[in-house]
Amino acid sequence: MPSDPHVAPAAKMNKSRVFLYLMLAIPIGLMIVPTMIVLMFALLPSGVAFIMERGKGIYGGVCVGAMNLAGASPYLVDLWFEGHTVEAAFGILTDVFAILVIYGCAAFGWAIYATTPSIVSTFMTMTAGRRIAALQDQQKELVLKWGPDVESVYEPEDKPDDKPDE
Amino acid sequence: MAEQAVEQRSEPETPDEQAEGTGAPASSKDAASEESAEKAAAENKKESEKVAEPVPAGGGLITVRDRYSIFYDRPIPSLDMPNGLAFEVEDRKQPGRALYALVSKPEMLARISVMRILKGNEIPNTLQMVDWGAADWPPANRKCIIIIYYRPLGGRVMDSLSAVRERIPDHQFPKLVIKPIADALIELGQKGITHRAIRPDNLYYMDEGRQKIVLGDCCTSVAAGDQPVVLESIESGMCGVYGRGSGMYADDMYSFGVTLLMLALGRNPMAGMSDDEIIDKKVKVGSYAALAGEERLPVSLIECMRGLLTDDPEQRWAVENIDLWINGKRMTPVQAKSESHSQRGFKFAEDEFWSCRPLSIVMHRHWDDAAKIINDGSLEIWIRRGLENNNLADAIAAVTKTTQAMPGDQKESDDNLVTRVLMLMDPDAPIRYRTFSTSLEGFGTSLAIAMLQKKTLQPYIDFISRDFWRYWVSSQTAYHPDHAQWEGVFKDLKNYMKDTNSGAGIERCVYELNEWLYCLSPLISSQYVLEVKSVLPALDIVSKSANTKMWPVDRHISAFLRSRYAKGTGTQIDAMNDDRPDRATTGMLSVLAIVQWRLGPEAVFGLAGWVGGLMGPIINSYQNRQKRKDIEREIPKLVRKGNLPELYNFVDNPEERQRDAEGFAWAKAEFAAAEKQMYELQTGQMDRDENAQKMGRQAGAGVAVVIMLLAYTVTLIGKAF
Numbered sequence: 001m002p003s004d005p006h007v008a009p010a011a012k013m014n015k016s017r018v019f020l021y022l023m024l025a026i027p028i029g030l031m032i033v034p035t036m037i038v039l040m041f042a043l044l045p046s047g048v049a050f051i052m053e054r055g056k057g058i059y060g061g062v063c064v065g066a067m068n069l070a071g072a073s074p075y076l077v078d079l080w081f082e083g084h085t086v087e088a089a090f091g092i093l094t095d096v097f098a099i100l101v102i103y104g105c106a107a108f109g110w111a112i113y114a115t116t117p118s119i120v121s122t123f124m125t126m127t128a129g130r131r132i133a134a135l136q137d138q139q140k141e142l143v144l145k146w147g148p149d150v151e152s153v154y155e156p157e158d159k160p161d162d163k164p165d166e
Numbered sequence: 167m168a169e170q171a172v173e174q175r176s177e178p179e180t181p182d183e184q185a186e187g188t189g190a191p192a193s194s195k196d197a198a199s200e201e202s203a204e205k206a207a208a209e210n211k212k213e214s215e216k217v218a219e220p221v222p223a224g225g226g227l228i229t230v231r232d233r234y235s236i237f238y239d240r241p242i243p244s245l246d247m248p249n250g251l252a253f254e255v256e257d258r259k260q261p262g263r264a265l266y267a268l269v270s271k272p273e274m275l276a277r278i279s280v281m282r283i284l285k286g287n288e289i290p291n292t293l294q295m296v297d298w299g300a301a302d303w304p305p306a307n308r309k310c311i312i313i314i315y316y317r318p319l320g321g322r323v324m325d326s327l328s329a330v331r332e333r334i335p336d337h338q339f340p341k342l343v344i345k346p347i348a349d350a351l352i353e354l355g356q357k358g359i360t361h362r363a364i365r366p367d368n369l370y371y372m373d374e375g376r377q378k379i380v381l382g383d384c385c386t387s388v389a390a391g392d393q394p395v396v397l398e399s400i401e402s403g404m405c406g407v408y409g410r411g412s413g414m415y416a417d418d419m420y421s422f423g424v425t426l427l428m429l430a431l432g433r434n435p436m437a438g439m440s441d442d443e444i445i446d447k448k449v450k451v452g453s454y455a456a457l458a459g460e461e462r463l464p465v466s467l468i469e470c471m472r473g474l475l476t477d478d479p480e481q482r483w484a485v486e487n488i489d490l491w492i493n494g495k496r497m498t499p500v501q502a503k504s505e506s507h508s509q510r511g512f513k514f515a516e517d518e519f520w521s522c523r524p525l526s527i528v529m530h531r532h533w534d535d536a537a538k539i540i541n542d543g544s545l546e547i548w549i550r551r552g553l554e555n556n557n558l559a560d561a562i563a564a565v566t567k568t569t570q571a572m573p574g575d576q577k578e579s580d581d582n583l584v585t586r587v588l589m590l591m592d593p594d595a596p597i598r599y600r601t602f603s604t605s606l607e608g609f610g611t612s613l614a615i616a617m618l619q620k621k622t623l624q625p626y627i628d629f630i631s632r633d634f635w636r637y638w639v640s641s642q643t644a645y646h647p648d649h650a651q652w653e654g655v656f657k658d659l660k661n662y663m664k665d666t667n668s669g670a671g672i673e674r675c676v677y678e679l680n681e682w683l684y685c686l687s688p689l690i691s692s693q694y695v696l697e698v699k700s701v702l703p704a705l706d707i708v709s710k711s712a713n714t715k716m717w718p719v720d721r722h723i724s725a726f727l728r729s730r731y732a733k734g735t736g737t738q739i740d741a742m743n744d745d746r747p748d749r750a751t752t753g754m755l756s757v758l759a760i761v762q763w764r765l766g767p768e769a770v771f772g773l774a775g776w777v778g779g780l781m782g783p784i785i786n787s788y789q790n791r792q793k794r795k796d797i798e799r800e801i802p803k804l805v806r807k808g809n810l811p812e813l814y815n816f817v818d819n820p821e822e823r824q825r826d827a828e829g830f831a832w833a834k835a836e837f838a839a840a841e842k843q844m845y846e847l848q849t850g851q852m853d854r855d856e857n858a859q860k861m862g863r864q865a866g867a868g869v870a871v872v873i874m875l876l877a878y879t880v881t882l883i884g885k886a887f
Contacts, residue, residue, distance in 0.1 A: 057863065058867075059863035059864060059866065059867040060863070062867040062870065062871065063863070063866045063867040063869075063870040064870070065870075066867070066870035066871040066873065066874040067870045067873060067874065069874045069877075069878075070870070070873050070874035070876075070877035070878070071877075073874070073877040073878045073881045074877075074881050077878070077881045077882055077885050078885075081885050109870045112866045112869055112870055113863065113866040113867070113870070114866075115862075115866075116862035116863065116865045116866035116869070117858050117859040117860075117861070117862025117863060117866075118858075118862065119862065120858040120861045120862040120865060121855055121858030121859070121862065124857070124858055128847045131843070131847055132844050132847050132848065135840040135843055135844050135847075136840075136844070138836070138840050139837055139840050139841070142833050142836055142837050142840075143837075144791065145790065145791055145792065145833065146789050146790060146791065146829070146830055146833040146834075147789055147791060149789060149830075150789070150830065150833045150834050150837050151837060152834065152837055152838045152841060153841065154838060154841040154842045154844075154845045156845065
């Protein structure tokens, strides 16, 4: 059976890309092994967030990840400037307080992600209400000046038919 | 005609008394009573007593034309007419002139067209008319037609038709009676007037020596409206009293003949007979034989009387024949051709008939039975076999078939059938429809009187809408040029009847048919308005007592204006009939405004106030509330000027209207735009929630990234220093 001429080059490209990435990542990873060890454990909430919010966009992962990294920042900076060793990395991971801070920040990121939409929604609703009140006042003035005949009801052209389907 | 300026000098009586004085007829008699002139005369007598009743004890007078003082506390019953009351008159400029006034009763129409000719024209051997006009008449509490005549000093020639008087000597008859009246009739004929009130009790002696006989008044009532049946020809006598019409000179000659006969006998030979009996007898034996009977008439007068009482108007003596007769030429009057008689009688209404005319007369009296003999075909069979008149029988059969085939209820169909069959049986007779009977010419006055006396108008409406006039014209055996003219008139009337709007209908018909009918509107009928220019002053006067919630232009006024001043008010009256209240009110105001603008008067304060109070719909037609308030504030100022055109121009200013309309359109658009925005804001909640979610997540992520960057920056800076 002849191979698919369209699929075969793509598969070849993916394989070559993966190989390229590995060729770059492995030396770098080997150079920063302590950092990688810390990040591997510290960014577990971020990974969970990315997995949970899969299909809803990347904002949940970004939010949790950013806060997760922010929580890890004092420990990573210490690691980079005070001995970039595997022992130091394990030292951080075995420090309950450090884990608490890192994971606590991730939880805070999750909280930010969960609450900001409600805050924005409330703000937007408040703005619309003020606008409606202003429009109503304007209408009242028109009725006062021109009488109730000026009134009309807006009926959008694409309004769905209220009648039940027969 | 100029309406008179009247100066009142007595205390007016109470309104209640006045109302009594002008009250409607005591009882609404059915149309059959119209047949009897004597009955009508008796009724009128009662009415005249009523009108005369509320004369204040203190007495009083009115002055017309600043010259004639009419004393309404000094009646002259001996000179009363059936529809006119006589009062003493004093001429201020020529004191001592023997004058008297006849005041036409409000419920009767005076012959204004005749008065216009008679005034100032000296007609020999008639009562000389000095002046006439409509003036306030306190006893009736309204305007009435007042006619001033020279007073006949010798009184009436015969006090009443039931009276008996000394016979005038035979040799004096031509000189004393026939010649003067014949001369008067010649003169009247030359002026185009038929007198229609020639009867023994309407002849007067002008001098105290009772040597000069003159014809009396003929204007206080409609033509022949005061004439008893005995004085009228058979056809005219068959009409309702007010449906006789002005008639022809031959009708005057007939009345003249009967008058001569009564004066020759010194009494009425048919006194005590009912109208029906008089007509039956005249039809049966002819007028001369019926009146003369077995009486001993002066031999010298027989020829003249036979000539005047010939039933065929074509053969009847004219004034010229009398002139020839007086001058000695002897003529043998042609006897009327007798009607064809049947071989066998026709039994109907407990009587037997041998010819068509008497049968048709009795069929009219027994209307419902008449329908039966037509519908069952017995009448047609008798005419075909008994009278051997196949043409008439065929015509009746055709009419029966046509009428029965027409849709409608049986009663209506029978009424149409009987009416049409009677026309065929006696084409010379008036149009007879149930109890209603009128000549074509007399229809207008008959309708006017019915309207004036508030009688039922249904027969008149049927007369027009059921084309009785057309059938009558087509049933005539001889062509008459007038008939074509009448056809045109009635076609127009039928169109008016179809139109239900104000300015049309039966009201329009009555004004079209009666050129000198005053406006019968309940609002201004008391003001006797004969001309369009008098409408506004009359409304101005009555505005003090009228119900100002009603429009001042009712159906009668609009019909009157449309008939008398169509060019000036037609469009405005059309606008008045608009369904939209503001347009209709504008139309009403414009009708009055255009009349004032073109015909005056300059100011009508009362009417302006009345109309100003009715401007609600026009004011409300402006959308701008402030504009409404401005108009409301301004109207009283314009009302005080009494100028309706100015008021009209103010309330219906086209520029203001356009400005208002444009402003309103803009406001509507503004409102709609706001409504749309609100709708979008309200119905956009779901979208907004989705946006808020998206934006919130973005914002959260942004905040977290910023915090992270800050954290690293701060930590790195802290480590560095």
